[in-house]
Amino acid sequence: MLKLKGIAASSGIVIGKAYCLGKDDFSVIKRKISYEEISREIYRLEEALIDTRKEIVTIQDKISKELGFSEAKIFEAHLLVLEDRVLIEEVIKQIKNKKVNVEFAFSRSINKYTETLLGFDDKYLKERAADIKDIGKRVLKKLLKKDTPRAYEVKEKVIIVAHDLSPAETAALPKDKIIGFATDIGGSTSHTAIIARTLGIPAVVGLDVATKHIVCDETIIVDGYQGVVIVRPQERTIKSYYKKSEQILKAEKTINISRALKPRTIDGKETIVSANIEFPEELPLVKHFGAEGIGLYRTEYIFLGKNKLPSEEEQFKAYLNVARTVKPSSVIIRTIDIGGDKFLSRPEMPHEFTPFLGWRAIRFCLARPDIFKVQLRAILRASIEKNIRIMFPMISGISELREAKKLLDSCRRELKKEGKRFDDDIKIGVMIEVPSAALTADILAKECDFFSIGTNDLIQYSLAVDRANEKVAYLYEPAHPAVLRLIKDVIVSAHKNNIWVGMCGEMAGEFLFAFLLLGLGLDRLSMPPPRIPKIKELIRKVKLSDAKEAASNVINFSTSVEIEKYLQDYLRAILKGDSRQLLGI
Amino acid sequence: MDKIEQEIVVNNMHGLHARPAALFVQIANKFDSAVHLEKDGDTVDGKSIIAVLSLGVTKGTKIKLILQGDDAREALVELRTFLEENNA
Numbered sequence: 001m002l003k004l005k006g007i008a009a010s011s012g013i014v015i016g017k018a019y020c021l022g023k024d025d026f027s028v029i030k031r032k033i034s035y036e037e038i039s040r041e042i043y044r045l046e047e048a049l050i051d052t053r054k055e056i057v058t059i060q061d062k063i064s065k066e067l068g069f070s071e072a073k074i075f076e077a078h079l080l081v082l083e084d085r086v087l088i089e090e091v092i093k094q095i096k097n098k099k100v101n102v103e104f105a106f107s108r109s110i111n112k113y114t115e116t117l118l119g120f121d122d123k124y125l126k127e128r129a130a131d132i133k134d135i136g137k138r139v140l141k142k143l144l145k146k147d148t149p150r151a152y153e154v155k156e157k158v159i160i161v162a163h164d165l166s167p168a169e170t171a172a173l174p175k176d177k178i179i180g181f182a183t184d185i186g187g188s189t190s191h192t193a194i195i196a197r198t199l200g201i202p203a204v205v206g207l208d209v210a211t212k213h214i215v216c217d218e219t220i221i222v223d224g225y226q227g228v229v230i231v232r233p234q235e236r237t238i239k240s241y242y243k244k245s246e247q248i249l250k251a252e253k254t255i256n257i258s259r260a261l262k263p264r265t266i267d268g269k270e271t272i273v274s275a276n277i278e279f280p281e282e283l284p285l286v287k288h289f290g291a292e293g294i295g296l297y298r299t300e301y302i303f304l305g306k307n308k309l310p311s312e313e314e315q316f317k318a319y320l321n322v323a324r325t326v327k328p329s330s331v332i333i334r335t336i337d338i339g340g341d342k343f344l345s346r347p348e349m350p351h352e353f354t355p356f357l358g359w360r361a362i363r364f365c366l367a368r369p370d371i372f373k374v375q376l377r378a379i380l381r382a383s384i385e386k387n388i389r390i391m392f393p394m395i396s397g398i399s400e401l402r403e404a405k406k407l408l409d410s411c412r413r414e415l416k417k418e419g420k421r422f423d424d425d426i427k428i429g430v431m432i433e434v435p436s437a438a439l440t441a442d443i444l445a446k447e448c449d450f451f452s453i454g455t456n457d458l459i460q461y462s463l464a465v466d467r468a469n470e471k472v473a474y475l476y477e478p479a480h481p482a483v484l485r486l487i488k489d490v491i492v493s494a495h496k497n498n499i500w501v502g503m504c505g506e507m508a509g510e511f512l513f514a515f516l517l518l519g520l521g522l523d524r525l526s527m528p529p530p531r532i533p534k535i536k537e538l539i540r541k542v543k544l545s546d547a548k549e550a551a552s553n554v555i556n557f558s559t560s561v562e563i564e565k566y567l568q569d570y571l572r573a574i575l576k577g578d579s580r581q582l583l584g585i
Numbered sequence: 586m587d588k589i590e591q592e593i594v595v596n597n598m599h600g601l602h603a604r605p606a607a608l609f610v611q612i613a614n615k616f617d618s619a620v621h622l623e624k625d626g627d628t629v630d631g632k633s634i635i636a637v638l639s640l641g642v643t644k645g646t647k648i649k650l651i652l653q654g655d656d657a658r659e660a661l662v663e664l665r666t667f668l669e670e671n672n673a
Contacts, residue, residue: 077607077634086633113635120641128606128638308596308645313670 001234004207006182008227009193011530012202012252013245014180015238019158020216021165031101041095041102045088048102048142053082055138066175077128081135087113103143110136130164159222161214165192175201180222182210182229197285204229251581255533259290263536265518269544272524273536274329276504280318283325285529290536293329293387295452295526296504297322299336299375309371315378323385330387332429332452332504332526333379335372335404337361337393356460361394366403376411383423391429391452396436398443405447431504433457438486445497452526453490455505459483478507479560479567484520488555491521502526511538511583512567518544519551534583541579546570587618587657593668595646606642610634612663618654620664631664 033041060075081087087109094105110132117129159180160173181196186205196203202224213231214220221230221241230237264270274295275286286294302310302318322331338360365372379390392404405428415422432438433454441451455478460466462482465475477483487503494501502524507513509527514535517525527535550570554563572580613620613631620631622640628651629636642648650668652660 076611080607080610080634084633084635086630086636113639116639117641120643122641122643125638125641125643132635132638308594311670 001237002213002231004210004213004229004231006204006207006210006227006229007187008224009186009205010181010196010201010203010224012200012224013222013241013248014159014202015219015221015241015245016157016159016179018161018214018216018218018220020211020214021160021162030104033095033099033101035099038096038099042092044143045091045102045106048139049082049088051142052135052138053079056082077131078135081132103140106143107136107140159220161210161220163211180224181205182207182214182220182222184208184210247581255537258537258540259533261536261540263539265539265542265544265547267543267545271518271539273532273539274524274526275529275532276526280321282529283322286326289529289532291529291532293326294322294331295502295524297331297333299333300338303336303338309374312374312378315375316381319379319382319388320385323382323388327385327387330389332389332391334391334393334431335362335365335375338364356466362392362400362404363394366400369407373407373411376408377415380411380415380422380426381420383426384421386423388423389427389429389450391431393431393454394434395430395444396434397440398447401430401444401447432490433461435462435486438490441490441493442496445493445499448499450499451490451494451501453487453501453503453505455483455503455507458486458505462486477560478510478513479563481558481560481563484555484563487517488520495521500524509535511535512564512571514538515542515547515571516551516554516567518542519547519549538583541575546574587655588651588653589657589661590649590651591661591665592647592649593665595642595644595648595668606634606637609664609667610637612667613660616654616656616660618652618657618660620660621651623649623651
């Protein structure tokens with residue numbers, strides 16, 4: 001038995017037969033050709049290129065149907081390689097001048113370019129090398145008359161073991177036959193990982209040596225939760241994994257059903273559960289995990305790691321894309337929260353001793369209207385879809401909100417003058433993450449349309465705990481009575497002023513707290529997409545009246561330990577056995 | 586025949602890779618003019634995806650666009666706009 005450790009790329013446990021794709025080396029033999037053979041070799045090249053083109057277009061169509069148009073677009077580069085004049089001329093030149101067979105000439109050129117790309121210290125270029133290699137393999141297959149793509153022949157359910165899977169190969173796999181993936185390279189955001197997650201197939205990537213140790217047809221276990229692959233497992237290990245996977249499968253089945261269902265409590269209270277999104281690559285996860293829109297769309301990624309600030313047009317396109325993707329649901333766009341633990345890689349951001357208390361988020365934005373207004377204009381312009389809401393982070397008092405709104409108004413006037421359209425009725429929200437904002441929520445509520453509580457910062461500011469400091473991390477308690485009181489006050493103030501209040505901190509995605517927050521009257525929860533199905537399942541299995549009762553009791557407790565214990569016991573008592581097991585409570 | 590050279594800084598998040606490179610090559614191929622890219626003394630055919638990728642244009646790289654032909658000016662405008670603004 002051998003245990004290989006990799007990166008958990010797609011959750012799930014599967015036990016099955018390994019199907020090794022190997023590294024797919026074609027033995028290309030160098031053959032001298034006669035002068036008469038030259039035109040035949042060139043003809044063969046053209047034929048192979050045309051056939052490969054047809055193959056790619058077929059795959060593109062398939063992906064377009066299965067995963068959507070934008071996924072299929074990644075093959076545009078593949079197609080361009082097939083008609084690349086530099087490449088083709090180079091191959092023809094070799095055939096003519098060196099009098100070698102087309103297979104040899106072609107694979108030499110492909111290898112040359114692949115190596116050039118691999119030589120760059122840049123992961124995107126390295127991935128492109130894989131694309132070119134993939135296309136090269138396909139053309140070689142045509143030349144060598146090995147027509148069938150590697151995994152088409154799979155007849156029974158198997159776990160695909162490969163050094164790396166190109167997007168094209170992943171797409172061409174017979175999905176109903178594949179029950180798992182184990183690959184040598186790749187990370188949790190690699191294309192294969194994303195596709196595996198989208199399709200719900202367990203995957204462990206970055207195993208380094210999977211193809212070295214795993215032999216075709218032997219039984220392996222892929223644990224997509226732990227990021228572990230077990231090779232030649234013992235009978236006992238197989239048994240225990242079977243049991244584990246059965247339990248999880250049963251749980252997932254139920255949870256899968258609730259993905260598509262409304263998060264409504266037994267006694268009819270409907271809430272909104274939405275997704276926190278950071279990168280455009282995560283957008284497909286919104287629908288996949290059954291989120292109702294995006295409750296927190298972070299915009300920092302557009303600004304970070306660049307030499308130049310993003311243009312209005314660039315931002316506009318990004319925001320519009322998000323708005324269109326989540327339609328008819330809505331997206332709350334949080335204006336940049338730069339500073340704190342995220343820095344613009346620019347000299348104008350000074351080094352600060354306590355960055356979390358320093359020049360960040362709205363403070364930075366208000367001081368730099370030249371940067372802030374570009375973002376506000378881009379958000380306004382993208383709001384033509386009528387489903388964008390705007391949220392200001394780190395507001396500590398009403399003056400900052402007023403100032404931000406003033407800038408927003410001036411952007412509105414500018415756009416009107418320029419004849420550019422936007423949503424006149426765009427809703428404005430305040431992120432409640434500074435204790436002073438929480439304590440003056442009644443004042444803020446009169447001048448905005450919604451609140452979203454950001455617990456990660458609210459907790460660290462309220463309790464004066466730097467959560468990154470190991471020595472004090474134990475003091476970081478989401479259920480600290482002080483935190484709960486602040487949250488409760490914010491909710492009460494919001495409701496008194498007829499605005500809704502949500503939460504986009506990590507707390508919202510935890511069972512105990514989600515239940516408590518429901519009871520405290522919170523209207524919406526937003527969390528990382530993978531948390532959503534289980535939280536929805538929980539909401540569907542409880543009564544609002546129970547949550548209210550539990551909340552009204554714990555709010556008077558003295559310590560977070562007592563509060564958490566009470567909530568745990570309470571949930572255990574009201575949930576049925578299968579739900580308890582399902583949610584692991 | 587017009588010949589235009591212009592230096593441009595590539596602002597694309599991922600430099601000139603994959604889709605951006607593909608789009609660049611597609612635009613370049615619309616024009617009759619010869620399109621070349623120069624980086625650190627290396628000059629490549631801007632109508633070839635493999636050549637463009639091999640140039641290793643990462644975000645923030647300064648490259649020179651060299652256009653020669655009757656529609657060089659139009660080509661410059663489109664390619665420059667693409668390089669400066671595109672965020673695909």
